Amino acid sequence: MEKLYKFLKYTFIILWTVFIVAPFLWAISTSFKDFQSVNSKVTYIPWLDFEPTLEGWRVLVKSPARGGVDIVEPYFNSLFVTCTASLISIVLGTLAAYALSRFTFKAGFVRNNDITFFFISQRIMPPIVLSIPFFIFLSTIGLLDSLIGLVVVYIVLLMPIAVWIMVDFFNRVPKELDETALIDGCNPYQAFYKVVLPNSIPGLIVAGMFCIIFGWIDFFFAFILTFTEVQLLPVKVVALNSSITPWWSLSASALISVAPLIIVAFVVERYLSKGNLSGALK
Amino acid sequence: MNLIGENITYKPDDQFHLNDVSFNFKKGNLYTILGRTLSGKTTFLKTIAGLLNPDSGNLSFEDNDFIKIPVWERNVAMVYQQFINYPHLNVYDNIIFPLKQRKISEDQIKKDVEEALKTVGLVGFENRKIQELSGGQQQRVALARSLAKKAKILLLDEPLVNLDYKLREQLREEFKRIFTQGLSEDTILIYSTTDPQEVMELNGEVIVLDEGKVLQKGPAKEIFENPRTLKVAEISNDPPMNILKGTKSSEKLNFENILIKSPPHFKNLSDQSYNFGIRASEIKLDNQGEEFEIELAEISGSETLLHLKKGESNVIALIEEVMNFKIHEKVKIKFNENKLYAFDQNEELVSSPYGVSHG
Numbered sequence: 001m002e003k004l005y006k007f008l009k010y011t012f013i014i015l016w017t018v019f020i021v022a023p024f025l026w027a028i029s030t031s032f033k034d035f036q037s038v039n040s041k042v043t044y045i046p047w048l049d050f051e052p053t054l055e056g057w058r059v060l061v062k063s064p065a066r067g068g069v070d071i072v073e074p075y076f077n078s079l080f081v082t083c084t085a086s087l088i089s090i091v092l093g094t095l096a097a098y099a100l101s102r103f104t105f106k107a108g109f110v111r112n113n114d115i116t117f118f119f120i121s122q123r124i125m126p127p128i129v130l131s132i133p134f135f136i137f138l139s140t141i142g143l144l145d146s147l148i149g150l151v152v153v154y155i156v157l158l159m160p161i162a163v164w165i166m167v168d169f170f171n172r173v174p175k176e177l178d179e180t181a182l183i184d185g186c187n188p189y190q191a192f193y194k195v196v197l198p199n200s201i202p203g204l205i206v207a208g209m210f211c212i213i214f215g216w217i218d219f220f221f222a223f224i225l226t227f228t229e230v231q232l233l234p235v236k237v238v239a240l241n242s243s244i245t246p247w248w249s250l251s252a253s254a255l256i257s258v259a260p261l262i263i264v265a266f267v268v269e270r271y272l273s274k275g276n277l278s279g280a281l282k
Numbered sequence: 283m284n285l286i287g288e289n290i291t292y293k294p295d296d297q298f299h300l301n302d303v304s305f306n307f308k309k310g311n312l313y314t315i316l317g318r319t320l321s322g323k324t325t326f327l328k329t330i331a332g333l334l335n336p337d338s339g340n341l342s343f344e345d346n347d348f349i350k351i352p353v354w355e356r357n358v359a360m361v362y363q364q365f366i367n368y369p370h371l372n373v374y375d376n377i378i379f380p381l382k383q384r385k386i387s388e389d390q391i392k393k394d395v396e397e398a399l400k401t402v403g404l405v406g407f408e409n410r411k412i413q414e415l416s417g418g419q420q421q422r423v424a425l426a427r428s429l430a431k432k433a434k435i436l437l438l439d440e441p442l443v444n445l446d447y448k449l450r451e452q453l454r455e456e457f458k459r460i461f462t463q464g465l466s467e468d469t470i471l472i473y474s475t476t477d478p479q480e481v482m483e484l485n486g487e488v489i490v491l492d493e494g495k496v497l498q499k500g501p502a503k504e505i506f507e508n509p510r511t512l513k514v515a516e517i518s519n520d521p522p523m524n525i526l527k528g529t530k531s532s533e534k535l536n537f538e539n540i541l542i543k544s545p546p547h548f549k550n551l552s553d554q555s556y557n558f559g560i561r562a563s564e565i566k567l568d569n570q571g572e573e574f575e576i577e578l579a580e581i582s583g584s585e586t587l588l589h590l591k592k593g594e595s596n597v598i599a600l601i602e603e604v605m606n607f608k609i610h611e612k613v614k615i616k617f618n619e620n621k622l623y624a625f626d627q628n629e630e631l632v633s634s635p636y637g638v639s640h641g
Contacts, residue, residue: 176366179333182353183360184431185383190354198370 024255031056031251038247056248060256069245071236071253078216078233079260081147085154086211090204092155093162098192100163101170102178119163122156127220130156138225145229153221158211165210169203170196209268213261233257283344284308285330285435285470290339292325292494299325300336301494309434310467312486314502315474318517322494323474327437330472331358343435354383356435359428363440365420367412373399373423374408380431398430401460418449425460432466438473442480454480478520482506490514507636512629515559521587523559523623524597530556535619538595540572545619548633556632559623562587562600568616579607590615 029044037043037050046052062068096119099105100112134153135144143149173196181191197204222232237253285307292300299322307313315323328334329341332353341348348356359380367376377398381391399405402422412420421441428436441457442450461471461484475481481488481502488505490497497517498510509515509523516522528537531553535542574590574597581587586601590613599615607613624633 174364174366176362176364177368179328179331179353180360180362180366180368182333183331183356183358184380184427185354187352187354190383195368195370199368 027251027255031248031255033248035246056246056252059245059249060252069236069240069249069253071233071256074231074233074236075256077147077230078222081150081154081232082212082215085151085158085215086208088151089155089158089162089211090208093159093207094166094197094200094204096159097163097166098170098196100167101173102175116163116167119160122160123164127157131221131224134221135224144225145227147230150222150225150230150232153225154215154218157218157221158215161210161214162207165207166200166203169200169206173199205268209264212264216260285343285348286341287330288340290329290336290341292329292334292336298322298494300329303339303491303494303496305489305496305499307470307472309470310465312461312471312473312484314481314484314486314488315472315491316476316478316481316488316505316518317474317491318476321491323476323491324439325494326491327360327439327472327474330435331360331437332356357431357433358435358437359431359433360437360439361421361424361428361441363443365417365424365444367420367423367427369412371412372408373404373410373412373415376412376423377427377430380427384431394430394432395426398426401429402426403456418445418453421445421453429460432469434468434470436465436469436471438471440475441473443476454483458483478506478518481518488518490517492517508631508634509623510631512557512559512625515623515625515631519561521562521598521600523561524565525625526558526560526595526597528556528558529554530624535622538593540592540617542617542619542622545622545635547620547635547637548622548624551624551633555627557625557627557629559625560597560617560621562598563602564618564621565597565599565615566618567599567601567613569614571614571616573612573614576607576609576611576613578609579605588613 029046030038032046032052032054033043033050034053034055043049059068060071063070100116103112105112105115134156138144138149138153141149143152177199178191178196181195182188186194217234219234219238222235226232226235234257237257240250240253242250285305287303287305290300290303291298301322303322303326305313315326317323325334329336330348332348332351335349343356368379371379374395377395378391381394386394396405399408402425404419404422404426407415407419407423412423415423421444425438425441428438442453445453465471471486473480473484473486485502487500488502489499490505492513498505498514505514505518509518512525516525526537528535530536530544530548530551533544535544535548535558537558572592574592576588577591577596578589579586580589581604584602584604586603586605586607588599588601588607590597590599597615621635623631623635626632
C-alpha cells in the first residue's frame with residue numbers, strides 16, 4: 001500500500017512536471033532556431049538536430065527600421081512601472097495595515113473593518129468598471145500615456161493586495177510583542193521598525209511577490225491608458241504578429257516576458273521556507 | 283518614594299476591569315496579585331506599565347505623576363504569560379535590546395547580560411535562536427531581559443502558567459531564589475498568578491483581586507489564615523475551600539444532618555445559620571465518619587482529590603496518598619472541626635481557627 005501510494009505520487013508529480021516544463025523547453029529550443037530548422041523538419045535538440053543561432057534573440061533588440069521589434073524599451077518601462085508601483089504600494093500598504101491592525105479608528109459609523117473592506121473592495125470590482133474613471137482622471141491631470149500615470153493607476157490596483165496580506169499578517173503577530181518593545185524603551189515608531197518590521201519579512205515578501213506579479217502581467221490598463229509615447233511589455237508582446245515576426249523571435253519574447261516572474265518565484269520560495277514567527281508566541 | 287495608586291478605575295466597556303483600586307507599594311518588596319482568570323490582574327499590571335491609561339484615579343512613583351509618563355520612559359520591565367521574546371534576535375541580542383535602547387555603555391551591558399544569564403541559568407545559550415529554545419528556556423530569556431534592565435518596577439504576569447507541571451515546579455523554586463537574592467533594594471516586584479500555592483511559596487504581600495476589585499490585602503500568611511470573605515477563601519485555596527451551609531445550636535454544628543461538636547474557637551458565635559468553610563486537606567477518611575458518595579476521583583502527583591456528594595452538599599477532600607476509588611462508591615469521612623471557618627450570611631468571616639485579627 002505504502003509503495004503503491006509512493007509510486008502513484010511520484011508518477012503524478014513527474015507527469016505534471018513534464019506538462020508544465022515541456023512548453024518551456026519547446027519555446028527555449030525554438031528561440032535558438034533559424035528559418036531552416038523551424039520549417040524543414042521536426043527538431044528538438046540543439047547541436048544534434050539543428051545548429052543553434054541567436055538570430056531570434058537579436059531581432060528583439062534591433063530597431064524596427066533594421067527589421068527588429070525592439071522590446072527593450074517596453075521591457076524597461078514595464079520593469080520601472082511594476083517596481084515603482086509595487087514599492088510604493090508595499091510601503092504605504094504596510095503602514096496602513098499596521099495602523100488597521102493595532103489601532104482602533106472611529107469616524108461616524110466607520111470602523112477598522114470598514115476601512116479594510118474599502119481597500120479590498122477596490123479589487124472586488126471588475127477592472128473594466130474602473131477603466132473609464134481612470135481614463136478621465138488621467139486625461140484631466142495630463143498623465144495619460146505616461147509612465148507616472150501608469151504608476152499611479154497601478155498603485156490603486158496593487159495597494160489593496162499589500163494591505164490585505166499585511167493586515168492578516170500583523171493580526172497574527174502578537175500584540176504583546178509591540179507592548180514588550182514599548183516597555184523595553186521603544187517609542188511607537190521604534191517599536192514598529194525595530195521589532196515589528198524585522199519580524200514581518202515573510203509577509204512583506206509575499207505581499208511584494210503578489211504586487212510584482214499582478215503589476216507585471218497587467219495588460220488591460222496598460223492597453224487602454226497608453227497610445228504611442230509609452231508602451232508596456234504585455235501590450236508590445238501581444239502586438240507582435242506571427243506573419244511578420246518569426247516564430248523563433250516570438251518564443252524568445254515569450255521567454256523573456258515570464259523570466260522575471262520565474263526569478264521572483266525562486267527567490268521567494270527560499271525566503272518563505274526560512275522565515276517564520278513561531279518564536280514569538282508559545 | 284513609593285509606587286502609589288489611588289482609586290484607579292478602568293472600565294473600557296460595560297464591565298469593570300479595575301474598580302477603585304488603591305495600593306502603596308514599597309521598594310525592595312514582593313507583591314503578589316492573586317485572582318482568577320479575568321479578574322483584572324493583567325489590566326492591573328498593564329496600568330502600572332503604562333500600556334493602559336485608567337479612566338480615573340492617580341498613579342505616582344517617586345513623587346512623579348506616572349500617568350503622564352509614556353510607557354517607554356517609565357523604566358519598568360514585564361514578563362508575559364506567553365513567552366514573548368524578539369524572534370528575529372538571538373538570546374544575547376534579546377537581552378541587550380532594552381539596554382541598547384537606554385544607551386548604556388558597552389562594558390556595562392556585557393556585565394549586566396552575563397549576570398542576568400547566570401541568574402536564570404542560560405550561560406552558553408547566547409547565540410541560540412529563540413525558536414530553538416524550549417518554552418521554559420524562552421521564559422528564562424524573557425526574565426533575563428527584565429532582570430538585566432535593572433528596572434525599578436518588575437512586573438510578572440502569570441509567568442509560569444503556560445509551562446508544564448514539572449517545569450513550573452522547577453522554575454517556581456528558581457524564581458524564589460532569584461527574587462530573594464538577585465533583586466536590588468530599589469526594585470518593586472509585582473507578580474500575578476491564579477495559583478494560591480505560588481502565592482504562599484513566594485510569601486510576599488498579597489492583593490486578592492476579583493472582578494477588578496481588591497478583596498483583601500495583607501501578608502500571604504494572613505490571607506491564608508484569615509480570608510476576610512467567602513470569596514477570598516475560595517480564590518486563595520486550591521482546591522477551593524469547601525463551603526457548607528449549616529447552623530450552630532449550643533455546642534453542636536449541623537449541616538446536611540451531620541452533627542459535629544462545635545470547636546473551641548466558635549464559642550463566641552451566636553446560634554444561627556452560617557456558611558462553614560473547611561479546606562480539602564482537613565477532611566480525612568475515617569471509618570467513624572459520615573458517609574459520602576464519590577462523584578469523581580482524580581490523582582494528581584502523590585495526592586488524590588475526591589469529589590464527594592451528600593444531599594445538596596458537595597465537598598472536595600484531599601487525600602495525601604494515591605488511592606484508587608470507584609465512582610459512586612461510598613466512603614466515610616471526618617471533618618477536622620478544629621480547622622473550621624465560619625462566615626456569616628453576608629459571607630464575611632466571623633470566626634477562624636487562627637483567630638480573627640480584624641474587626
